[in-house]
Amino acid sequence: MTPDGRAIEVRGVSLTYAGRPPVGALEHVDLAVARGEFAALLGPSGCGKSTLLRAVAGLVRPTAGEAHAKSVAYMPQRDLLLPWRRVLGNAIFAAGLAGVPPAEAKRRAEALLPRFGLDGFERAWPAQLSGGMRQRLALLRTFLAPRETLLLDEPFGALDAITRHQMQRWLQDVLEVEPRTVLLVTHDIEEALILADTVYVMSARPGRIVARVPVPLARPRDAATVTSPEFTALKAQLLARLDADATSGMAEI
Ligand SMILES: Nc1ncnc2c1ncn2[C@@H]1O[C@H](COP(=O)(O)OP(=O)(O)OP(=O)(O)O)[C@@H](O)[C@H]1O
Numbered sequence: 365m366t367p368d369g370r371a372i373e374v375r376g377v378s379l380t381y382a383g384r385p386p387v388g389a390l391e392h393v394d395l396a397v398a399r400g401e402f403a404a405l406l407g408p409s410g411c412g413k414s415t416l417l418r419a420v421a422g423l424v425r426p427t428a429g430e431a432h433a434k435s436v437a438y439m440p441q442r443d444l445l446l447p448w449r450r451v452l453g454n455a456i457f458a459a460g461l462a463g464v465p466p467a468e469a470k471r472r473a474e475a476l477l478p479r480f481g482l483d484g485f486e487r488a489w490p491a492q493l494s495g496g497m498r499q500r501l502a503l504l505r506t507f508l509a510p511r512e513t514l515l516l517d518e519p520f521g522a523l524d525a526i527t528r529h530q531m532q533r534w535l536q537d538v539l540e541v542e543p544r545t546v547l548l549v550t551h552d553i554e555e556a557l558i559l560a561d562t563v564y565v566m567s568a569r570p571g572r573i574v575a576r577v578p579v580p581l582a583r584p585r586d587a588a589t590v591t592s593p594e595f596t597a598l599k600a601q602l603l604a605r606l607d608a609d610a611t612s613g614m615a616e617i
């Protein structure tokens with residue numbers, strides 16, 4: 365639990381990777397995610413999004429400031445499946461580490477496999493899956509870990525547009541039934557607006573939060589939402605924010 369009961373609390377976090385030269389990845393980042401909230405981190409490639417997620421997961425230590433989170437399941441940008449375990453074995457791996465009895469984890473995994481487009485592949489090896497299937501399996505594994513907060517680093521990044529939309533829809537449905545707190549990294553503006561309650565826009569490296577944009581669109585958000593004037597206006601607002609930062613960054617060069 366964070367000091368004030370929020371699911372995620374990041375205060376004044378700066379992070380510089382040591383090396384020659386040192387790389388400043390984050391600069392004075394503040395962010396707070398309430399329990400049950402879905403927050404998206406949106407920013408250009410290399411701005412420090414994955415670094416911020418790793419800091420929240422406790423995998424890297426900030427150079428300054430503090431990052432706290434309630435019990436988290438972290439899905440890294442690269443899927444890190446275990447090649448020597450079959451699909452089902454990979455799916456229940458994180459749950460097993462967290463102490464969920466294997467039979468129970470297996471039952472839950474089997475029930476969810478069709479939703480993840482992995483039905484019939486229980487006994488396949490990760491090497492036999494497509495890139496999209498691997499990513500869906502990694503997401504299933506994260507979801508099966510009994511954690512309140514999900515940290516998802518571009519979970520749909522390697523999926524084709526059609527599968528991506530299906531998965532966005534699916535994630536909304538699942539969260540309706542099984543609410544979690546989510547912090548999701550993306551560089552896709554539409555994805556952020558379809559999924560999030562709040563979008564944090566990051567600047568180019570070193571990443572700072574340059575805007576916090578609440579998304580007051582009704583749920584579930586579907587094809588009709590994407591074409592609504594409200595959606596279009598929010599998209600323009602986020603695009604302008606990202607562009608303004610990119611332009612000011614270029615002016616400094
Ligand atoms: N372990 C590391 N050691 C040194 N530098 C690193 C390390 N990890 C990331 N960096 C650097 O920190 C900066 C931010 O990287 P990070 O992976 O957080 O960006 P990102 O926003 O997730 O990018 P992308 O959208 O491409 O995934 C980059 O310049 C990167 O080269």
Ligand SMILES: [Mg+2]
Binds near residue numbers: 413414415441517
């Ligand atoms: Mg990244």
